[in-house]
Amino acid sequence: xxxxxxxxxxxxxxxxxxxxxxxxxxxxxxxxxxxxxxxxxxxxxxxxxxxxxxxxxxxxxxxxxxxxxxxxxxxxxxxxxxxxxxxxxxxxxxxxxxxxxxxxxxxxxxxxxxxxxxxxxxxxxxxxxxxxxxxxxxxxxxxxxxxxxxxxxxxxxxxxxxxxxxxxxxx
Amino acid sequence: xxxxxxxxxxxxxxxxxxxxxxxxxxxxxxxxxxxxxxxxxxxxxxxxxxxxxxxxxxxxxxxxxxxxxxxxxxxxxxxxxxxxxxxxxxxxxxxxxxxxxxxxxxxxxxxxxxxxxxxxxxxxxxxxxxxxxxxxxxxxxxxxxxxxxxxxxxxxxxxxxxxxxxxxxxxxxxxxxxxxxxxxxxxxxxxxxxxxxxxxxxxxxxxxxxxxxxxxxxxxxxxxxxxxxxxxxxxxxxxxxxxxxxxxxxxxxxxxxxxxxxxxxxxxxxxxxxxxxxxxxxxxxxxxxxxxxxxxxxxxxxxxxxxxxxxxxxxxxxxxxxxxxxxxxxxxxxxxxxxxxxxxxxxxxxxxxxxxxxxxxxxxxxxxxxxxxxxxxxxxxxxxxxxxxxxxxxxxxxxxxxxxxxxxxxxxxxxxxxxxxxxxxxxxxxxxxxxxxxxxxxxxxxxxxxxxxxxxxxxxxxxxxxxxxxxxxxxxxxxxxxxxxxxxxxxxxxxxxxxxxxxxxxxxxxxxxxxxxxxxxxxxxxxxxxxxxxxxxxxxxxxxxxxxxxxxxxxxxxxxxxxxxxxxxxxxxxxxxxxxxxxxxxxxxxxxxxxxxxxxxxxxxxxxxxxxxxxxxxxxxxxxxxxxxxxxxxxxxxxxxxxxxx
Amino acid sequence: xxxxxxxxxxxxxxxxxxxxxxxxxxxxxxxxxxxxxxxxxxxxxxxxxxxxxxxxxxxxxxxxxxxxxxxxxxxxxxxxxxxxxxxxxxxxxxxxxxxxxxx
Numbered sequence: 001x002x003x004x005x006x007x008x009x010x011x012x013x014x015x016x017x018x019x020x021x022x023x024x025x026x027x028x029x030x031x032x033x034x035x036x037x038x039x040x041x042x043x044x045x046x047x048x049x050x051x052x053x054x055x056x057x058x059x060x061x062x063x064x065x066x067x068x069x070x071x072x073x074x075x076x077x078x079x080x081x082x083x084x085x086x087x088x089x090x091x092x093x094x095x096x097x098x099x100x101x102x103x104x105x106x107x108x109x110x111x112x113x114x115x116x117x118x119x120x121x122x123x124x125x126x127x128x129x130x131x132x133x134x135x136x137x138x139x140x141x142x143x144x145x146x147x148x149x150x151x152x153x154x155x156x157x158x159x160x161x162x163x164x165x166x167x168x169x170x171x
Numbered sequence: 172x173x174x175x176x177x178x179x180x181x182x183x184x185x186x187x188x189x190x191x192x193x194x195x196x197x198x199x200x201x202x203x204x205x206x207x208x209x210x211x212x213x214x215x216x217x218x219x220x221x222x223x224x225x226x227x228x229x230x231x232x233x234x235x236x237x238x239x240x241x242x243x244x245x246x247x248x249x250x251x252x253x254x255x256x257x258x259x260x261x262x263x264x265x266x267x268x269x270x271x272x273x274x275x276x277x278x279x280x281x282x283x284x285x286x287x288x289x290x291x292x293x294x295x296x297x298x299x300x301x302x303x304x305x306x307x308x309x310x311x312x313x314x315x316x317x318x319x320x321x322x323x324x325x326x327x328x329x330x331x332x333x334x335x336x337x338x339x340x341x342x343x344x345x346x347x348x349x350x351x352x353x354x355x356x357x358x359x360x361x362x363x364x365x366x367x368x369x370x371x372x373x374x375x376x377x378x379x380x381x382x383x384x385x386x387x388x389x390x391x392x393x394x395x396x397x398x399x400x401x402x403x404x405x406x407x408x409x410x411x412x413x414x415x416x417x418x419x420x421x422x423x424x425x426x427x428x429x430x431x432x433x434x435x436x437x438x439x440x441x442x443x444x445x446x447x448x449x450x451x452x453x454x455x456x457x458x459x460x461x462x463x464x465x466x467x468x469x470x471x472x473x474x475x476x477x478x479x480x481x482x483x484x485x486x487x488x489x490x491x492x493x494x495x496x497x498x499x500x501x502x503x504x505x506x507x508x509x510x511x512x513x514x515x516x517x518x519x520x521x522x523x524x525x526x527x528x529x530x531x532x533x534x535x536x537x538x539x540x541x542x543x544x545x546x547x548x549x550x551x552x553x554x555x556x557x558x559x560x561x562x563x564x565x566x567x568x569x570x571x572x573x574x575x576x577x578x579x580x581x582x583x584x585x586x587x588x589x590x591x592x593x594x595x596x597x598x599x600x601x602x603x604x605x606x607x608x609x610x611x612x613x614x615x616x617x618x619x620x621x622x623x624x625x626x627x628x629x630x631x632x633x634x635x636x637x638x639x640x641x642x643x644x645x646x647x648x649x650x651x652x653x654x655x656x657x658x659x660x661x662x663x664x665x666x667x668x669x670x671x672x673x674x675x676x677x678x679x680x681x682x683x684x685x686x687x688x689x690x691x692x693x694x695x696x697x698x699x700x701x702x703x704x705x706x707x708x709x710x711x712x713x714x715x716x717x718x719x720x721x722x723x724x725x726x727x728x729x730x731x732x733x734x735x736x737x738x739x740x741x742x743x744x745x746x747x748x749x750x751x752x753x754x755x756x757x758x759x760x761x762x763x764x765x766x767x768x769x770x771x772x773x774x775x776x777x778x779x780x781x782x783x784x785x786x787x788x789x790x791x792x793x794x795x796x797x798x799x800x801x802x803x804x805x806x807x808x809x810x811x812x813x814x815x816x817x
Numbered sequence: 818x819x820x821x822x823x824x825x826x827x828x829x830x831x832x833x834x835x836x837x838x839x840x841x842x843x844x845x846x847x848x849x850x851x852x853x854x855x856x857x858x859x860x861x862x863x864x865x866x867x868x869x870x871x872x873x874x875x876x877x878x879x880x881x882x883x884x885x886x887x888x889x890x891x892x893x894x895x896x897x898x899x900x901x902x903x904x905x906x907x908x909x910x911x912x913x914x915x916x917x918x919x920x
Contacts (some may be wrong), residue, residue: 002818002820003820006820007818007820010820010824011853014824014827014828015834017828017829017831018828018831018832021831021832021836021855022831022835023833024835024839024851024852024855025836025838025839025843025852025855030845030847033848033851034847034851037851037854037855039856040832040855040858044858044861044862047825047862047865047866048865051865051866051869052869053865053869053879056865056879056882057884057904058870059883060837060861060886063887063890064854064858064864064886064889064890065839066891068854068890068894070888071893071894072847072850072851072893072897074897075832075847075897075900075901076847077903079847079900079901079904079910080845080900080910089902093833093841093842094842095797096799096841096842097799097837097838097839097840097841097842098838100799100802100803100841101834101835101838102834102835103803103806103907104802104806104833104834104837105812105830105834107806107809107813107828108808108809108826108833109830110813111809111813112826112827112830113823114813118822118871119821119822119826120821120822120823121821121822121870121871122819122820122821122822122869122870123820123873123888124873125873127873127874129876129879131902134876135880136918137876137880138880139906144875144876144877146880149880149884151840153884153887153888156888156891157887159889160892160894160895161894163895163898164894164895164898167895167898167899167902168898168901168902245869792916794912794915795840795841795842795849795912795914798837798840799841802837
C-alpha cells in the first residue's frame with residue numbers, strides 16, 4: 001500500500017507526461033513544442049525521483065532541461081522567426097503517422113496486458129543510491145563497474161565537440 | 172639515280188591537299204589557286220622525270236632481254252596481320268603506270284591552270300570556295316596517282332575508294348544546287364555498289380592465291396589461277412567469278428553499261444572537273460585495272476567474253492544516245508562512255524596469241540590519246556559554256572566567228588576522236604579495230620560502225636556549236652577565253668595532233684616487249700572511209716540551219732525519243748530501286764525490324780521501365796517513410812512474438 | 818491502491834507513440850528532433866522502472882539511462898549544428914525541400 005502523497009504524485013506525473021507529450025507533437029508552433037517538451041522532461045525527472053534515483057533525476061534536469069532545451073531554443077531562434085506557425089499537416093501524412101502510432105500502442109499495450117504477471121510487480125524494498133556509490137561504480141573495473149563505457153562516452157563527447165565545431169564553423 | 176625520289180609525286184599533292192584544306196580559308200582565293208597549280212606543276216615535273224627515267228634513263232635494270240621490267244621504287248609495310256596478310260604501300264613502276272603518271276599529271280596540271288580562268292564569275296572574281304576546289308583537286312590527283320602506281324591490289328583498292336570520294340566531293344562542289352548534290356550522291360552510290368563486287372573479287376582472289384601483290388600474281392598467272400584448284404561456284408570456276416567481280420568494280424568506275432548511269436549526271440560538277448575526272452583519268456581506272464591484271468584475265472576465256480560483250484554493247488549504246496542529246500556536256504559524257512567502252516572491248520578481244528596481243532597495246536594507246544583529246548574537248552566545252560552561260564546547244568551557233576581559238580581546238584578534238592589521220596585518235600582507234608578484226612570479224616564491223624557513229628555525233632556537236640545558225644547574242648558577245656584557259660587548249664591541241672605518231676608499242680605491250688605498230692591498210696582505209704562518210708553526213712545535216720534533222724527525228728519518233736531519254740535506263744533504275752527494292756523488300760524488312768526486333772527489345776525495356784516506376788517509391792530518400800516502414804516491420808515482428816511465443 | 822510496473826509503462830508507451838507520430842508527420846527538422854527526444858526519453862523511463870521494480874539490488878538500468886542521456890546530449894548538439902549549417906546553405910529546414918543531395 002502506497003502513501004497517498006505518492007499516488008497523487010504519480011497521477012500528476014502520468015497526466016503531465018500524457019498531456020504534454022501529445023501537445024508537443026500536435027502544436028503548430030515550434031517554440032511551444034520545445035516548451036511542452038520541457039514539461040515532459042520535468043515529469044520524467046519526477047518519475048526518477050519517485051524511483052529514488054535522485055542523481056539520475058538531477059542529471060535529467062541539468063542535461064536535458066538545462067542543456068538540450070536551451071540548444072533547441074537557440075536553434076529555433078536561429079532558423080526561423082519566433083511565433084511562426086508551421087503549415088498545416090497534409091492529411092495523408094497525418095493518417096500515416098497516426099496509424100503507425102496507434103498500431104504501435106495497440107501491439108505494445110496488448111503485450112503489456114497479457115504479461116500481467118511481470119507488470120503487476122511492486123516496489124519491494126527501499127534502496128539507497130548515494131553519489132558515492134555511483135562514482136565508485138563509474139570508475140570501477142570490477143564486476144558492475146562502468147569504467148569502459150565511461151571512457152568511451154568521454155571519447156564520444158570529445159568527438160562530438162570537435163564535430164560540432166567543424167560542422168557549424170563558418171567557411 | 173634510282174627511283175626512290177618518286178615518293179615526291181605522291182607527297183606533293185598530299186601536302187597541297189592538307190595545306191589548302193586546313194589553311195585555305197586564310198588565303199585569298201587567287202593565292203590558293205596559284206599555290207595549288209604551282210605544286211601540281213612541280214609534281215608533274217617530277218612525274219615526268221620518273222617516267223622518262225624509266226623509259227629512257229640509264230640502265231638500272233629497266234630492260235632485261237628486251238623486256239621492260241616491273242620495278243618497285245619503294246615499298247613500306249603498313250599493316251602486318253599474318254605472314255600472308257600484309258598490307259603494303261609502295262610505288263610500282265612499269266610501262267603502264269609510267270604512262271599513266273604522264274597522263275594524269277599532264278591533264279591535272281592543265282586543268283589546274285585552266286580552272287584559274289574558268290572558276291570566275293561574271294565580274295571576273297574567283298568563285299567562292301576556290302580553296303576547297305583546289306584542295307579537292309589535289310586530293311583527287313593524289314588518289315589517282317596512288318591508284319596507278321599501286322604494287323598490290325589492296326593499295327589499289329584504298330586509292331580506288333579515295334578517287335571515288337574525291338570525285339563525289341568535286342561533283343558536289345556546287346553544293347547549293349540540288350541537282351549537283353543528287354548527282355554526287357548518285358555517282359558515289361553507283362560506284363560504291365560496283366566496288367562491293369570489286370572487294371568480293373579481291374577477297375576471293377587473295378584467299379586462293381595468298382597474296383595481294385600484282386607482280387606475284389601476274390608473273391606466273393597459270394599458277395595463280397591453279398591455286399583455286401578447280402573450285403567452282405554455280406558452274407563457273409571461282410577464279411572466273413573473282414575476275415568478273417573485280418571487273419564489276421572496274422565497270423562501275425569506267426561507267427560501263429549498266430552501271431553507266433552516274434556519269435552523265437556527274438556533269439553537274441564544274442567543267443574542268445569533268446575534263447579531269449570524268450573524261451581523262453578516273454573513268455579509265457577500270458580499263459587500267461583490267462590491264463593491270465591482264466595476264467590473269469586472258470586465261471579466263473569466259474570473263475574475257477563478258478568484258479568484250481559489255482564493252483561492245485556499251486560503245487554502241489552510248490554512241491546512239493550521244494547522237495540525240497542536246498546538252499553539250501551530256502554529248503561529251505556519252506562520247507566518253509563510248510570511247511572507254513572501246514578500250515574495254517579492245518582488252519576483251521586481246522589475246523597474247525593473236526597478233527602479239529595488239530588489243531592490250533591498242534587499249535592503252537587509246538587511253539593515252541583519248542585522255543588528251545577528250546580533256547581538250549571538255550575544256551573547249553567549258554570555254555564555250557563560260558562564254559554563252561548555257562549548256563544547251565540551242566543557245567549556241569555560229570560561234571566560230573567569236574571564238575576562233577576554241578573553234579580550231581574543238582575541231583582538232585573532233586577530228587582526233589573521229590579517227591581522221593594524222594590526228595591521235597586515228598592511230599589508237601585503228602589498232603583497236605585491228606584487234607577486234609583479229610578476234611572476230613563481227614566485232615570488227617560492229618566497232619567500225621560505232622566509230623562511224625562517233626564521227627557523226629561529234630561533228631553534229633561541232634556544227635551545232637560553231638555553225639548551224641547565227642543567234643542574236645545581244646550586247647553580251649561571246650569571246651575567246653583568257654590566256655589561262657586558252658593555253659591548256661593550245662597545248663592539248665598540239666598533243667592531240669602529234670600523240671598518234673608516238674611509237675607507243677615500243678613502250679607498252681602486253682608482255683612489255685617491243686611491239687612494232689604496222690598499219691593494217693584494209694582496216695585503216697575502211698575505217699577512215701566510214702568516218703569521212705559520217706562526217707559528210709553530219710555536214711549535210713547540220714552545217715546550215717535546216718529542217719532535215721527535225722524531220723528525221725519525226726520520222727523515227729519512237730527511236731529518237733527513246734534515245735533522247737537514254738533508253739529509259741534511269742527510269743528503269745528508279746523503278747527497280749524504288750518500286751521493287753524499296754517497296755517490296757526494304758519496307759517489309761524495315762517493318763519487321765521496327766515492329767518485331769525493336770519491338771521485342773522495346774517491350775523488355777518498357778517492362779523494366781514500368782517495374783522501376785512501380786518500385787521507385789520504395790527508394791524515396793524520405794527518412795520519414797523509411798521510419799514508417801521500419802516501424803511497421805518491427806511492430807509485425809513484435810506482434811508475432813507476442814501472439815506466438817508468450 | 819498499489820503503484821504497479823504497468824502504471825509506469827503506460828505513460829511511457831504513450832510518450833513513445835507520440836514521438837513516432839511526430840517523427841513521421843513533422844516537416845520542420847527541429848520538430849523531428851524534438852519527437853526523437855520524446856522517444857528516447859520514453860526508453861529511458863522504461864530502463865529505470867524495470868530496474869527499480871524487478872532488480873532493485875542492481876543499477877544497470879540506471880546507468881544505461883545515464884549514458885543514454887549523455888549520448889542524447891551529444892547527438893542533439895551535433896544534429897543542431899548540422900541543421901544550422903543546412904539552414905545557412907538552403908535558407909530552409911523543411912525536410913521536404915532539402916532534395917539537393919537526392920539523386
